[in-house]
Amino acid sequence: MTVPIALDAQLRVAGLTPTAQRRAVLALLIGRTRPLAAQEVHAELNRSVRHIGLTTVYRALHTLAEAGLLHTFDLRGQRAYRHCGAAPHQHLICTSCDAVTECPPDIVRSWLNELYQHAGFTPHPDRLDLKGTCGACANK
Numbered sequence: 387m388t389v390p391i392a393l394d395a396q397l398r399v400a401g402l403t404p405t406a407q408r409r410a411v412l413a414l415l416i417g418r419t420r421p422l423a424a425q426e427v428h429a430e431l432n433r434s435v436r437h438i439g440l441t442t443v444y445r446a447l448h449t450l451a452e453a454g455l456l457h458t459f460d461l462r463g464q465r466a467y468r469h470c471g472a473a474p475h476q477h478l479i480c481t482s483c484d485a486v487t488e489c490p491p492d493i494v495r496s497w498l499n500e501l502y503q504h505a506g507f508t509p510h511p512d513r514l515d516l517k518g519t520c521g522a523c524a525n526k
């Protein structure tokens with residue numbers, strides 16, 4: 387899990403100026419398993435940290451996603467944002483609780499090879515979102 391102290395470093399490495407808004411938005415998303423929509427980020431920030439306009443939240447989320455610090459997901463037609471690790475990964479998305487698990491690419495590599503053998507299809511797996519039910523929801 388990333389420590390908030392590294393916030394400015396993360397922003398700078400991504401080529402962004404660490405503004406108060408970007409810092410607040412990023413800090414809110416760090417450590418979450420579930421992607422959050424802009425409205426949720428906006429509501430939580432205004433409840434806990436600071437007053438920040440919805441347009442500013444949208445802009446900050448967009449910038450952070452463009453810089454690769456956030457990954458975007460489609461949550462029932464709504465765009466949602468999640469802070470993901472820097473290491474390459476695929477996404478396992480739970481359709482019951484919306485939790486996203488980062489999966490090392492090696493785990494799906496043999497499956498992708500099989501896909502090639504069967505269909506002659508060469509996947510470009512820079513991003514693979516697999517939907518299903520997470521372990522916690524399956525055990526309910």
Ligand SMILES: [Zn+2]
Pocket residue numbers: 457470471475477488
């Ligand atoms: Zn991700």
Ligand SMILES: [Zn+2]
Pocket residue numbers: 480481482483484485519520521522523524
């Ligand atoms: Zn789940």
